Amino acid sequence: MIRFEPRENVSSTYAVLVPVIAGIAALALAAIPISAAGADVQGAFIAMAKGAFGSPFAISELLARATPLILTGLAAAVAFKAKLWNIGAEGQLYVGALAAVAVGSGAISAPPYIMIPLIIAAGMMAGGTLMLVPTLLKTKLGADEVVTTLLLNFVVLLFVQMMLEGPMKDPMGMGWPQSEPISAAATLPKMFPRLRVHWGLVIALVSALIVFIIMTRSVWGFEIRATGENVSAARHAGIPVTATYVKVGLVSGALAGLAGVSEVAGLKGYLTADLSPGFGYTGIVVAMLAGLSPLGVVAAAIFIAAVFVGADSMSRAMSVSNYIADLIVALSLLCVLVSGLFVRFKMRFVRPKLPKKKEAEEF
Amino acid sequence: MAHENQESGAERDLLLALDSITKRFGDLIANKDVSLELHSGEIVALLGENGAGKTTLMNILFGHYVADEGAVTVRSRSGALEVLEPGAPHAALDAGIGMVHQHFTLAENLSGLENIVLGTESLWAGRFSRSKARAKLKKLMETSGLEVDLDVRVSRLAVGERQRVEILKALYRDARILVLDEPTAVLTPQESESLFATIKKLAAQGLGIIFISHKMVEVLGHSDRVAVLRSGEIVADLETSICNRQMLADLMVGHSVETVQRTPGNPGKPFLRLQEVCAGEGREALDHVSLSLRRGEIIGLAGVSGNGQATLQKLISGLQTVTSGSITLEGKPLPAKASAAIKQGVARIPEDRHHDGIVGSLSVASNLVIEEIRRPAYQRFGLLRYGAIKRRAEAAIKAYDIRCPGPRARARLLSGGNIQKIVLARTLDQHPALVLAAQPSRGLDVGATADVHRRLLEARDRGAGVLLISEDLDELFQLSDRIAVIHRGHLSAPVPTEALDKSAVGLMMAGLEPKKEEAA
Numbered sequence: 001m002i003r004f005e006p007r008e009n010v011s012s013t014y015a016v017l018v019p020v021i022a023g024i025a026a027l028a029l030a031a032i033p034i035s036a037a038g039a040d041v042q043g044a045f046i047a048m049a050k051g052a053f054g055s056p057f058a059i060s061e062l063l064a065r066a067t068p069l070i071l072t073g074l075a076a077a078v079a080f081k082a083k084l085w086n087i088g089a090e091g092q093l094y095v096g097a098l099a100a101v102a103v104g105s106g107a108i109s110a111p112p113y114i115m116i117p118l119i120i121a122a123g124m125m126a127g128g129t130l131m132l133v134p135t136l137l138k139t140k141l142g143a144d145e146v147v148t149t150l151l152l153n154f155v156v157l158l159f160v161q162m163m164l165e166g167p168m169k170d171p172m173g174m175g176w177p178q179s180e181p182i183s184a185a186a187t188l189p190k191m192f193p194r195l196r197v198h199w200g201l202v203i204a205l206v207s208a209l210i211v212f213i214i215m216t217r218s219v220w221g222f223e224i225r226a227t228g229e230n231v232s233a234a235r236h237a238g239i240p241v242t243a244t245y246v247k248v249g250l251v252s253g254a255l256a257g258l259a260g261v262s263e264v265a266g267l268k269g270y271l272t273a274d275l276s277p278g279f280g281y282t283g284i285v286v287a288m289l290a291g292l293s294p295l296g297v298v299a300a301a302i303f304i305a306a307v308f309v310g311a312d313s314m315s316r317a318m319s320v321s322n323y324i325a326d327l328i329v330a331l332s333l334l335c336v337l338v339s340g341l342f343v344r345f346k347m348r349f350v351r352p353k354l355p356k357k358k359e360a361e362e363f
Numbered sequence: 364m365a366h367e368n369q370e371s372g373a374e375r376d377l378l379l380a381l382d383s384i385t386k387r388f389g390d391l392i393a394n395k396d397v398s399l400e401l402h403s404g405e406i407v408a409l410l411g412e413n414g415a416g417k418t419t420l421m422n423i424l425f426g427h428y429v430a431d432e433g434a435v436t437v438r439s440r441s442g443a444l445e446v447l448e449p450g451a452p453h454a455a456l457d458a459g460i461g462m463v464h465q466h467f468t469l470a471e472n473l474s475g476l477e478n479i480v481l482g483t484e485s486l487w488a489g490r491f492s493r494s495k496a497r498a499k500l501k502k503l504m505e506t507s508g509l510e511v512d513l514d515v516r517v518s519r520l521a522v523g524e525r526q527r528v529e530i531l532k533a534l535y536r537d538a539r540i541l542v543l544d545e546p547t548a549v550l551t552p553q554e555s556e557s558l559f560a561t562i563k564k565l566a567a568q569g570l571g572i573i574f575i576s577h578k579m580v581e582v583l584g585h586s587d588r589v590a591v592l593r594s595g596e597i598v599a600d601l602e603t604s605i606c607n608r609q610m611l612a613d614l615m616v617g618h619s620v621e622t623v624q625r626t627p628g629n630p631g632k633p634f635l636r637l638q639e640v641c642a643g644e645g646r647e648a649l650d651h652v653s654l655s656l657r658r659g660e661i662i663g664l665a666g667v668s669g670n671g672q673a674t675l676q677k678l679i680s681g682l683q684t685v686t687s688g689s690i691t692l693e694g695k696p697l698p699a700k701a702s703a704a705i706k707q708g709v710a711r712i713p714e715d716r717h718h719d720g721i722v723g724s725l726s727v728a729s730n731l732v733i734e735e736i737r738r739p740a741y742q743r744f745g746l747l748r749y750g751a752i753k754r755r756a757e758a759a760i761k762a763y764d765i766r767c768p769g770p771r772a773r774a775r776l777l778s779g780g781n782i783q784k785i786v787l788a789r790t791l792d793q794h795p796a797l798v799l800a801a802q803p804s805r806g807l808d809v810g811a812t813a814d815v816h817r818r819l820l821e822a823r824d825r826g827a828g829v830l831l832i833s834e835d836l837d838e839l840f841q842l843s844d845r846i847a848v849i850h851r852g853h854l855s856a857p858v859p860t861e862a863l864d865k866s867a868v869g870l871m872m873a874g875l876e877p878k879k880e881e882a883a
Contacts, residue, residue: 220745229722236701
């Protein structure tokens with residue numbers, strides 16, 4: 001018989017080690033569907049590793065993919081730390097991209113050092129404002145933000161489609177539902193010639209650092225942690241709980257909006273309704289894998305990006321469907337959630353028979 | 364009274380034997396080589412401080428935990444002594460062990476009858492026979508003296524009635540061994556008396572009873588034998604008749620304890636005034652409550668929980684507003700905002716210290732500064748001054764003797780007494796004008812309780828007005844300069860403690876008019 005007993009103290013090494021093991025376990029479990037697909041398992045994993053890390057091009061693709069995941073991961077991590085369950089990063093990403101396109105596709109013309117901060121500000125404000133709605137519904141009316149943020153994703157996506165079919169449709173777009181391109185002045189420059197990785201990555205890394213400082217060093221972070229861990233005691237101790245939720249909502253939404261700006265102005269150049277292959281939702285996995293640590297988000301985002309990019313390349317080489325990437329991501333989330341059990345509890349094997357007298361057990 | 368049972372002591376049957384039970388949680392030894400016997404017709408008190416291992420021991424008995432060493436032997440229904448299967452609550456139930464937990468395990472949305480029958484009917488039986496169950500319960504109520512309306516939903520029952528349902532639940536399952544965990548913690552003195560009368564009746568019928576307690580008075584008054592548990596070990600197992608209060612207290616703590624003595628206060632001018640305050644809803648509603656508190660005095664508010672104290676606490680803590688009437692502090696209206704109340708010098712010691720007092724997963728240091736985190740002492744430009752926070756924490760840990768691995772330890776890992784010391788340090792060190800202490804020693808051991816009492820008297824002597832909300836009459840009489848009673852949202856006028864006696868206050872807590880004139 002197995003019993004679970006709560007651990008008193010969770011060591012920090014353990015907290016780092018467990019998600020790493022979870023990631024490895026997820027990759028190992030992926031061997032089952034790969035071999036079921038009839039491919040050579042060892043070759044498949046080598047192809048994945050090469051696809052993700054094997055060349056400057058591969059690493060560039062990996063980092064370009066990690067960029068939005070870092071930002072949506074941070075959006076989820078900040079909100080979840082306060083137990084504000086923002087499932088709406090996907091929608092916030094799209095309104096951020098929409099705002100960036102609205103400002104940056106010719107409406108204003110100015111040099112890059114004005115245009116780039118301008119579209120960033122527009123995107124962050126749009127994302128933050130969108131998240132403000134469910135946050136206020138939660139604090140004022142007690143509406144469950146899981147439901148409201150999730151449903152807003154669909155509202156936003158339909159709104160974006162409407163805009164792309166209507167007012168924001170590119171007249172030069174050959175009839176495709178896409179926006180006008182971001183002007184050259186508002187485009188985030190590429191970091192290296194002929195590679196797709198762009199300055200959005202630097203913005204994402206700086207964001208991670210700022211969020212890390214806010215969460216660990218500032219009064220805000222203190223209040224966010226206290227509110228998330230025990231809202232009742234926080235309120236009793238005079239922490240402005242409602243204001244804290246609003247701040248968290250704004251920051252979380254703004255980070256997701258920034259992900260949209262980075263994608264549209266750094267990578268795609270114009271907005272379409274398939275800008276994001278679920279970066280908002282994958283950000284939740286990233287945040288959970290990172291244990292809600294802002295710096296951990298960077299590592300987790302790179303891992304998840306490597307899985308996606310590596311699996312893409314592997315599927316081309318081995319004729320295994322690239323859905324395998326989604327499978328590994330899903331498996332790693334499950335492994336992390338299960339491993340959370342091992343972080344918080346320790347497992348004891350108890351013999352069901354009667355214990356002999358004076359027989360000491362280990363542990 | 365207890366001696367009737369002892370006469371037949373020689374022939375008493377052994378019902379239960381705990382044999383060298385040891386239980387470890389990591390490095391912590393919760394129970395060490397504990398042996399205890401229980402005979403038919405016997406009432407055993409298990410006395411010990413919080414954290415002494417009483418509850419762990421009973422959880423092993425009931426199969427919630429598995430002992431690392433040792434075994435439990437029970438007389439089975441067939442009459443033979445058998446080893447109880449460890450880690451199996453159903454085995455304990457089958458063997459006739461009934462447990463009444465401190466926190467009741469009743470489904471609030473079901474009636475008393477349904478709660479009692481719950482789990483005894485086979486899943487395949489279809490409808491259960493209410494009339495049969497009712498007949499059995501009626502007989503049980505007659506023989507035990509436990510009267511309760513079985514058809515009322517549990518959520519509508521008072522605490523004492525819920526406890527009776529719990530006991531009936533155990534008896535319905537033909538329990539022959541009844542374990543009660545801190546049974547009087549939530550009862551008025553009168554209710555406690557009637558509970559012990561019931562326990563005596565049950566013992567006379569041949570049941571073996573273990574009650575867990577840390578109150579010396581009830582242990583001395585109502586048990587045949589007392590086992591004292593200290594740091595997981597049985598340090599004494601004695602006939603109650605040869606024990607006295609001081610001896611048990613010393614055994615329990617391991618060294619002599621002094622209780623805090625109140626000296627006459629030196630009250631100043633009234634500074635907190637409640638005038639015709641109405642607030643809250645339902646059981647916790649306040650109905651035209653008026654009170655005036657002077658500086659340098661302690662007013663004790665006696666009353667069973669759930670009579671409006673929660674609303675009063677929220678009002679004074681700045682978490683709720685009045686519907687009518689007014690609360691003023693030094694002539695100014697009390698703000699309905701926790702942070703503003705703290706700034707005006709209100710120290711709040713909440714009733715539920717785990718839920719409202721501390722953020723368990725934050726560090727001890729964080730919890731020590733949480734009320735003052737925005738003050739320039741602890742932050743500059745919105746960034747935390749970790750050095751200052753650490754120094755403050757180290758000073759408080761030293762001054763209040765908070766036992767913890769260090770300022771960075773998670774507050775959740777501390778014992779109840781040390782958690783309360785965190786709350787005391789962070790509130791009282793701000794030199795408050797008003798101290799609101801709600802059940803400040805509930806669940807604390809003798810040593811920690813004395814510490815809390817000393818701190819409250821110190822605050823009073825510094826010139827603070829203290830509002831002490833408590834169910835514990837000993838505590839109220841020990842600390843209060845004046846005592847008022849709260850019942851169903853009504854507050855009686857405070858009366859100097861010297862002019863009151865405990866039984867009169869006990870009656871008022873139960874909503875009855877005391878016969879004596881001076882207490883009215």
